Amino acid sequence: TRYSSGDYRDQSLMLTGDLNILDVRWIVQFKIKDPVKLLFATRRPEDNIRDISEVVMRRFVGNYSVDEVLTTKREEIDDLAQQEIQRILDIYNVGVHVITVKLLDVNPPETVKSAFNEVNEAKQEKEKMINQAWEAYNKVVPKARGTAEKTIREAEGYALDKINRAKGESERFLATLEEYKKSPEITKKRIYLETLADVLPRAKEKYIIDSKQTSILPLLDINKKGGQQ
Structure with missing residues:
Protein backbone atom coordinates (compact mmCIF):
# COMPACT_ATOMS: atom_id res chain seq x y z
CA THR A 1 0.00 0.00 0.00
CA ARG A 2 1.31 3.42 -0.98
CA TYR A 3 0.55 6.80 0.54
CA SER A 4 1.56 10.30 -0.45
CA SER A 5 0.77 13.57 1.22
CA GLY A 6 1.50 17.18 0.56
CA ASP A 7 0.07 20.66 0.31
CA TYR A 8 -2.09 20.83 -2.80
CA ARG A 9 -4.16 23.91 -2.05
CA ASP A 10 -4.07 25.01 -5.67
CA GLN A 11 -5.86 21.76 -6.57
CA SER A 12 -8.43 21.71 -3.76
CA LEU A 13 -10.64 24.66 -4.77
CA MET A 14 -13.61 23.28 -6.69
CA LEU A 15 -16.87 24.57 -8.14
CA THR A 16 -20.10 22.85 -7.10
CA GLY A 17 -23.12 22.28 -9.30
CA ASP A 18 -24.89 25.34 -7.85
CA LEU A 19 -21.81 27.54 -8.52
CA ASN A 20 -20.38 27.66 -5.02
CA ILE A 21 -16.67 27.29 -4.31
CA LEU A 22 -15.46 24.69 -1.83
CA ASP A 23 -12.07 23.77 -0.50
CA VAL A 24 -12.15 20.00 -0.98
CA ARG A 25 -9.56 17.70 0.59
CA TRP A 26 -9.59 13.98 -0.13
CA ILE A 27 -7.38 10.92 -0.02
CA VAL A 28 -6.67 8.17 -2.54
CA GLN A 29 -5.27 4.95 -1.12
CA PHE A 30 -3.96 2.39 -3.61
CA LYS A 31 -1.65 -0.58 -3.89
CA ILE A 32 0.53 -1.83 -6.71
CA LYS A 33 -0.76 -5.09 -8.12
CA ASP A 34 1.64 -5.30 -11.12
CA PRO A 35 5.01 -3.53 -10.67
CA VAL A 36 6.09 -4.22 -14.28
CA LYS A 37 3.03 -2.52 -15.72
CA LEU A 38 3.47 0.36 -13.31
CA LEU A 39 7.11 0.78 -14.32
CA PHE A 40 6.46 0.91 -18.06
CA ALA A 41 3.05 2.64 -18.05
CA THR A 42 4.13 5.87 -16.36
CA ARG A 43 7.22 7.60 -15.05
CA ARG A 44 5.58 9.23 -12.04
CA PRO A 45 2.68 6.99 -10.97
CA GLU A 46 1.82 8.93 -7.84
CA ASP A 47 1.61 12.25 -9.71
CA ASN A 48 -0.47 10.64 -12.45
CA ILE A 49 -2.87 9.09 -9.96
CA ARG A 50 -3.16 12.42 -8.16
CA ASP A 51 -3.89 14.25 -11.43
CA ILE A 52 -6.49 11.67 -12.45
CA SER A 53 -8.15 11.81 -9.05
CA GLU A 54 -8.29 15.62 -9.23
CA VAL A 55 -10.02 15.55 -12.61
CA VAL A 56 -12.48 12.92 -11.42
CA MET A 57 -13.20 14.66 -8.13
CA ARG A 58 -13.80 18.01 -9.84
CA ARG A 59 -16.28 16.35 -12.16
CA PHE A 60 -18.29 14.73 -9.39
CA VAL A 61 -18.22 17.73 -7.06
CA GLY A 62 -19.54 19.75 -9.99
CA ASN A 63 -22.49 17.39 -10.28
CA TYR A 64 -23.81 18.14 -6.79
CA SER A 65 -24.98 21.17 -4.83
CA VAL A 66 -22.84 22.65 -2.09
CA ASP A 67 -25.15 21.26 0.61
CA GLU A 68 -24.96 17.77 -0.87
CA VAL A 69 -21.16 17.84 -1.05
CA LEU A 70 -20.97 19.06 2.54
CA THR A 71 -23.48 16.60 3.98
CA THR A 72 -25.67 13.98 2.34
CA LYS A 73 -23.75 12.91 -0.78
CA ARG A 74 -20.20 12.53 0.51
CA GLU A 75 -20.19 8.73 0.56
CA GLU A 76 -21.82 8.60 -2.85
CA ILE A 77 -19.10 10.86 -4.27
CA ASP A 78 -16.44 8.65 -2.63
CA ASP A 79 -17.80 5.51 -4.29
CA LEU A 80 -18.30 7.06 -7.71
CA ALA A 81 -14.85 8.66 -7.68
CA GLN A 82 -13.18 5.38 -6.68
CA GLN A 83 -14.89 3.49 -9.50
CA GLU A 84 -14.05 6.16 -12.08
CA ILE A 85 -10.39 6.46 -11.05
CA GLN A 86 -10.01 2.69 -11.22
CA ARG A 87 -11.66 2.63 -14.65
CA ILE A 88 -9.24 5.22 -16.04
CA LEU A 89 -6.19 3.50 -14.55
CA ASP A 90 -7.29 0.21 -16.07
CA ILE A 91 -7.62 1.86 -19.48
CA TYR A 92 -3.97 2.92 -19.29
CA ASN A 93 -2.98 -0.46 -17.89
CA VAL A 94 -1.16 1.08 -14.93
CA GLY A 95 -1.22 -2.02 -12.71
CA VAL A 96 -2.64 -0.23 -9.67
CA HIS A 97 -5.62 -1.19 -7.51
CA VAL A 98 -7.48 1.71 -5.87
CA ILE A 99 -8.44 0.74 -2.32
CA THR A 100 -10.08 3.90 -1.01
CA VAL A 101 -11.16 7.33 -2.17
CA LYS A 102 -12.57 9.43 0.65
CA LEU A 103 -13.51 13.06 1.13
CA LEU A 104 -11.89 14.42 4.27
CA ASP A 105 -12.23 18.15 4.86
CA VAL A 106 -14.80 19.98 2.77
CA ASN A 107 -15.18 23.64 3.66
CA PRO A 108 -15.77 27.00 2.04
CA PRO A 109 -12.55 28.91 1.28
CA ALA A 203 -99.93 30.89 41.37
CA LYS A 204 -98.90 31.96 44.91
CA GLU A 205 -102.45 32.83 45.99
CA LYS A 206 -105.71 31.45 44.73
CA TYR A 207 -109.21 32.93 45.12
CA ILE A 208 -112.30 30.86 44.52
CA ILE A 209 -115.24 33.16 43.59
CA ASP A 210 -118.84 32.30 43.24
CA SER A 211 -119.90 33.19 39.75
CA LYS A 212 -123.11 34.69 41.24
CA GLN A 213 -121.22 36.98 43.64
CA THR A 214 -121.67 40.70 42.84
CA SER A 215 -120.01 42.39 45.83
CA ILE A 216 -116.28 43.02 46.02
CA LEU A 217 -116.11 42.56 49.80
CA PRO A 218 -115.26 38.88 49.63
CA LEU A 219 -112.16 39.82 47.66
CA LEU A 220 -110.76 42.22 50.29
CA ASP A 221 -108.23 40.92 52.80
CA ILE A 222 -109.65 42.74 55.82
CA ASN A 223 -107.01 41.43 58.25
CA LYS A 224 -104.14 42.92 56.22
CA LYS A 225 -105.97 46.24 55.92
CA GLY A 226 -106.28 46.62 59.67
CA GLY A 227 -110.04 46.10 59.94
CA GLN A 228 -111.95 44.06 62.48
CA GLN A 229 -113.43 40.68 62.01
Whole structure:
Protein backbone atom coordinates (compact mmCIF):
# COMPACT_ATOMS: atom_id res chain seq x y z
CA THR A 1 0.00 0.00 0.00
CA ARG A 2 1.31 3.42 -0.98
CA TYR A 3 0.55 6.80 0.54
CA SER A 4 1.56 10.30 -0.45
CA SER A 5 0.77 13.57 1.22
CA GLY A 6 1.50 17.18 0.56
CA ASP A 7 0.07 20.66 0.31
CA TYR A 8 -2.09 20.83 -2.80
CA ARG A 9 -4.16 23.91 -2.05
CA ASP A 10 -4.07 25.01 -5.67
CA GLN A 11 -5.86 21.76 -6.57
CA SER A 12 -8.43 21.71 -3.76
CA LEU A 13 -10.64 24.66 -4.77
CA MET A 14 -13.61 23.28 -6.69
CA LEU A 15 -16.87 24.57 -8.14
CA THR A 16 -20.10 22.85 -7.10
CA GLY A 17 -23.12 22.28 -9.30
CA ASP A 18 -24.89 25.34 -7.85
CA LEU A 19 -21.81 27.54 -8.52
CA ASN A 20 -20.38 27.66 -5.02
CA ILE A 21 -16.67 27.29 -4.31
CA LEU A 22 -15.46 24.69 -1.83
CA ASP A 23 -12.07 23.77 -0.50
CA VAL A 24 -12.15 20.00 -0.98
CA ARG A 25 -9.56 17.70 0.59
CA TRP A 26 -9.59 13.98 -0.13
CA ILE A 27 -7.38 10.92 -0.02
CA VAL A 28 -6.67 8.17 -2.54
CA GLN A 29 -5.27 4.95 -1.12
CA PHE A 30 -3.96 2.39 -3.61
CA LYS A 31 -1.65 -0.58 -3.89
CA ILE A 32 0.53 -1.83 -6.71
CA LYS A 33 -0.76 -5.09 -8.12
CA ASP A 34 1.64 -5.30 -11.12
CA PRO A 35 5.01 -3.53 -10.67
CA VAL A 36 6.09 -4.22 -14.28
CA LYS A 37 3.03 -2.52 -15.72
CA LEU A 38 3.47 0.36 -13.31
CA LEU A 39 7.11 0.78 -14.32
CA PHE A 40 6.46 0.91 -18.06
CA ALA A 41 3.05 2.64 -18.05
CA THR A 42 4.13 5.87 -16.36
CA ARG A 43 7.22 7.60 -15.05
CA ARG A 44 5.58 9.23 -12.04
CA PRO A 45 2.68 6.99 -10.97
CA GLU A 46 1.82 8.93 -7.84
CA ASP A 47 1.61 12.25 -9.71
CA ASN A 48 -0.47 10.64 -12.45
CA ILE A 49 -2.87 9.09 -9.96
CA ARG A 50 -3.16 12.42 -8.16
CA ASP A 51 -3.89 14.25 -11.43
CA ILE A 52 -6.49 11.67 -12.45
CA SER A 53 -8.15 11.81 -9.05
CA GLU A 54 -8.29 15.62 -9.23
CA VAL A 55 -10.02 15.55 -12.61
CA VAL A 56 -12.48 12.92 -11.42
CA MET A 57 -13.20 14.66 -8.13
CA ARG A 58 -13.80 18.01 -9.84
CA ARG A 59 -16.28 16.35 -12.16
CA PHE A 60 -18.29 14.73 -9.39
CA VAL A 61 -18.22 17.73 -7.06
CA GLY A 62 -19.54 19.75 -9.99
CA ASN A 63 -22.49 17.39 -10.28
CA TYR A 64 -23.81 18.14 -6.79
CA SER A 65 -24.98 21.17 -4.83
CA VAL A 66 -22.84 22.65 -2.09
CA ASP A 67 -25.15 21.26 0.61
CA GLU A 68 -24.96 17.77 -0.87
CA VAL A 69 -21.16 17.84 -1.05
CA LEU A 70 -20.97 19.06 2.54
CA THR A 71 -23.48 16.60 3.98
CA THR A 72 -25.67 13.98 2.34
CA LYS A 73 -23.75 12.91 -0.78
CA ARG A 74 -20.20 12.53 0.51
CA GLU A 75 -20.19 8.73 0.56
CA GLU A 76 -21.82 8.60 -2.85
CA ILE A 77 -19.10 10.86 -4.27
CA ASP A 78 -16.44 8.65 -2.63
CA ASP A 79 -17.80 5.51 -4.29
CA LEU A 80 -18.30 7.06 -7.71
CA ALA A 81 -14.85 8.66 -7.68
CA GLN A 82 -13.18 5.38 -6.68
CA GLN A 83 -14.89 3.49 -9.50
CA GLU A 84 -14.05 6.16 -12.08
CA ILE A 85 -10.39 6.46 -11.05
CA GLN A 86 -10.01 2.69 -11.22
CA ARG A 87 -11.66 2.63 -14.65
CA ILE A 88 -9.24 5.22 -16.04
CA LEU A 89 -6.19 3.50 -14.55
CA ASP A 90 -7.29 0.21 -16.07
CA ILE A 91 -7.62 1.86 -19.48
CA TYR A 92 -3.97 2.92 -19.29
CA ASN A 93 -2.98 -0.46 -17.89
CA VAL A 94 -1.16 1.08 -14.93
CA GLY A 95 -1.22 -2.02 -12.71
CA VAL A 96 -2.64 -0.23 -9.67
CA HIS A 97 -5.62 -1.19 -7.51
CA VAL A 98 -7.48 1.71 -5.87
CA ILE A 99 -8.44 0.74 -2.32
CA THR A 100 -10.08 3.90 -1.01
CA VAL A 101 -11.16 7.33 -2.17
CA LYS A 102 -12.57 9.43 0.65
CA LEU A 103 -13.51 13.06 1.13
CA LEU A 104 -11.89 14.42 4.27
CA ASP A 105 -12.23 18.15 4.86
CA VAL A 106 -14.80 19.98 2.77
CA ASN A 107 -15.18 23.64 3.66
CA PRO A 108 -15.77 27.00 2.04
CA PRO A 109 -12.55 28.91 1.28
CA GLU A 110 -11.19 30.96 4.19
CA THR A 111 -11.86 34.23 2.37
CA VAL A 112 -15.61 33.60 2.27
CA LYS A 113 -15.98 31.25 5.21
CA SER A 114 -17.61 33.81 7.54
CA ALA A 115 -20.16 34.83 4.89
CA PHE A 116 -20.81 31.18 4.07
CA ASN A 117 -21.42 30.42 7.75
CA GLU A 118 -23.84 33.34 7.97
CA VAL A 119 -25.77 31.99 5.01
CA ASN A 120 -25.90 28.52 6.58
CA GLU A 121 -27.05 29.98 9.89
CA ALA A 122 -29.76 31.91 8.05
CA LYS A 123 -30.87 28.71 6.30
CA GLN A 124 -30.96 26.85 9.60
CA GLU A 125 -32.95 29.67 11.21
CA LYS A 126 -35.33 29.61 8.27
CA GLU A 127 -35.82 25.85 8.62
CA LYS A 128 -36.31 26.26 12.36
CA MET A 129 -38.97 28.93 11.85
CA ILE A 130 -40.72 26.83 9.21
CA ASN A 131 -40.73 23.81 11.53
CA GLN A 132 -42.07 25.93 14.40
CA ALA A 133 -44.77 27.33 12.14
CA TRP A 134 -45.82 23.85 11.04
CA GLU A 135 -45.79 22.68 14.65
CA ALA A 136 -48.04 25.57 15.66
CA TYR A 137 -50.25 24.92 12.64
CA ASN A 138 -50.60 21.25 13.52
CA LYS A 139 -51.60 22.19 17.06
CA VAL A 140 -53.95 25.08 16.37
CA VAL A 141 -55.71 24.12 13.15
CA PRO A 142 -56.98 20.66 14.22
CA LYS A 143 -58.19 22.19 17.50
CA ALA A 144 -59.92 25.05 15.69
CA ARG A 145 -61.37 22.62 13.18
CA GLY A 146 -62.68 20.45 16.02
CA THR A 147 -64.21 23.49 17.75
CA ALA A 148 -65.83 24.61 14.52
CA GLU A 149 -67.24 21.14 13.87
CA LYS A 150 -68.59 21.01 17.43
CA THR A 151 -70.24 24.43 17.02
CA ILE A 152 -71.75 23.38 13.70
CA ARG A 153 -73.10 20.17 15.22
CA GLU A 154 -74.59 22.10 18.15
CA ALA A 155 -76.16 24.64 15.78
CA GLU A 156 -77.57 21.87 13.61
CA GLY A 157 -78.93 20.13 16.70
CA TYR A 158 -80.48 23.35 17.97
CA ALA A 159 -82.06 24.06 14.58
CA LEU A 160 -83.40 20.51 14.34
CA ASP A 161 -84.86 20.78 17.84
CA LYS A 162 -86.57 24.08 17.00
CA ILE A 163 -87.94 22.64 13.77
CA ASN A 164 -89.25 19.55 15.55
CA ARG A 165 -90.82 21.71 18.27
CA ALA A 166 -92.44 23.94 15.66
CA LYS A 167 -93.74 20.92 13.78
CA GLY A 168 -95.13 19.50 17.02
CA GLU A 169 -96.86 22.76 17.93
CA SER A 170 -98.26 23.06 14.42
CA GLU A 171 -99.56 19.50 14.44
CA ARG A 172 -101.06 20.00 17.90
CA PHE A 173 -102.77 23.20 16.79
CA LEU A 174 -104.18 21.56 13.67
CA ALA A 175 -105.42 18.62 15.71
CA THR A 176 -107.09 20.99 18.18
CA LEU A 177 -108.63 22.92 15.31
CA GLU A 178 -110.12 19.75 13.89
CA GLU A 179 -111.56 18.85 17.30
CA TYR A 180 -112.93 22.38 17.67
CA LYS A 181 -114.68 22.16 14.33
CA LYS A 182 -116.32 18.93 15.40
CA SER A 183 -117.21 19.94 19.01
CA PRO A 184 -116.62 23.64 19.69
CA GLU A 185 -118.01 23.81 23.24
CA ILE A 186 -116.30 20.65 24.42
CA THR A 187 -113.01 21.72 22.89
CA LYS A 188 -113.17 25.19 24.51
CA LYS A 189 -113.94 23.60 27.86
CA ARG A 190 -111.02 21.19 27.51
CA ILE A 191 -108.60 23.97 26.53
CA TYR A 192 -109.85 26.06 29.47
CA LEU A 193 -109.29 23.24 31.93
CA GLU A 194 -105.87 22.42 30.49
CA THR A 195 -104.87 26.07 30.84
CA LEU A 196 -106.02 26.17 34.47
CA ALA A 197 -104.10 22.97 35.18
CA ASP A 198 -101.00 24.63 33.80
CA VAL A 199 -101.40 28.06 35.44
CA LEU A 200 -102.80 27.32 38.90
CA PRO A 201 -99.85 25.31 40.26
CA ARG A 202 -97.64 28.34 39.66
CA ALA A 203 -99.93 30.89 41.37
CA LYS A 204 -98.90 31.96 44.91
CA GLU A 205 -102.45 32.83 45.99
CA LYS A 206 -105.71 31.45 44.73
CA TYR A 207 -109.21 32.93 45.12
CA ILE A 208 -112.30 30.86 44.52
CA ILE A 209 -115.24 33.16 43.59
CA ASP A 210 -118.84 32.30 43.24
CA SER A 211 -119.90 33.19 39.75
CA LYS A 212 -123.11 34.69 41.24
CA GLN A 213 -121.22 36.98 43.64
CA THR A 214 -121.67 40.70 42.84
CA SER A 215 -120.01 42.39 45.83
CA ILE A 216 -116.28 43.02 46.02
CA LEU A 217 -116.11 42.56 49.80
CA PRO A 218 -115.26 38.88 49.63
CA LEU A 219 -112.16 39.82 47.66
CA LEU A 220 -110.76 42.22 50.29
CA ASP A 221 -108.23 40.92 52.80
CA ILE A 222 -109.65 42.74 55.82
CA ASN A 223 -107.01 41.43 58.25
CA LYS A 224 -104.14 42.92 56.22
CA LYS A 225 -105.97 46.24 55.92
CA GLY A 226 -106.28 46.62 59.67
CA GLY A 227 -110.04 46.10 59.94
CA GLN A 228 -111.95 44.06 62.48
CA GLN A 229 -113.43 40.68 62.01
